[in-house]
Amino acid sequence: MPYASEAASNKPQNFNEIYDISVPLNKAPIYPGDRQFSQEWMERMDKGDGYNLSALSLGSHAGTHLDFPAHLLEGGKRQEEYHPGSFIMPAEVVCVPGDGPVLPGSLPESWTESGQALLFKTGNSRRNLMHQASFSDDFISLSVQATRLCVAREVRLVGIDYISVDEYGDNSLPVHRTLLENDILILEGIDLAAVPCGRYTLICLPLKIEGAEASPVRAVLIR
Numbered sequence: 001m002p003y004a005s006e007a008a009s010n011k012p013q014n015f016n017e018i019y020d021i022s023v024p025l026n027k028a029p030i031y032p033g034d035r036q037f038s039q040e041w042m043e044r045m046d047k048g049d050g051y052n053l054s055a056l057s058l059g060s061h062a063g064t065h066l067d068f069p070a071h072l073l074e075g076g077k078r079q080e081e082y083h084p085g086s087f088i089m090p091a092e093v094v095c096v097p098g099d100g101p102v103l104p105g106s107l108p109e110s111w112t113e114s115g116q117a118l119l120f121k122t123g124n125s126r127r128n129l130m131h132q133a134s135f136s137d138d139f140i141s142l143s144v145q146a147t148r149l150c151v152a153r154e155v156r157l158v159g160i161d162y163i164s165v166d167e168y169g170d171n172s173l174p175v176h177r178t179l180l181e182n183d184i185l186i187l188e189g190i191d192l193a194a195v196p197c198g199r200y201t202l203i204c205l206p207l208k209i210e211g212a213e214a215s216p217v218r219a220v221l222i223r
């Protein structure tokens, strides 16, 4: 949601709009086989404890998250091999009409710079799928052809508005593989429902966990 209307004192300098494209970890759908998110209360003030204290249990692909090459590739890069600046970049939110997979024709025709992120706003956002706790197996994914075009255009990160860039049921994960083999980060589980198509700066910082093959992020778009 945009925070543009918040009091000026709360608004960071130089940005007119900030869109939070992350989803609540405790309400996001979970990919079949992944760990359920849980927050266990160890101390509770409403039970007479002196403070509130909780412990979290979650998969590294929970909610809005980044996939690193080590997710699929032997010896692939892990979280700590990226400079924090790798997670801050110009981004384009691309509106994709229709109910089928993202095709090459959906990519923007004009292209001014390499090293951008492309975030696909599809029917998943129109159906609000990231806000439904139950998993939907008919989500819109990327075609391999569109993925190859992303590689050719030297995109730095590809994002999609559900929890996988690959079609459900294709365990060979051709889209993941094509992106990660070309060192293109994958941002999954973003919520673009309220975000107009267009250009932004993307910030999606992973948790600092050495060896991580993926990590939840707090992702925002600013402009």
Ligand SMILES: [Zn+2]
Pocket: 061, 065, 066, 067, 163, 188, 214
């Ligand atoms: Zn993932």
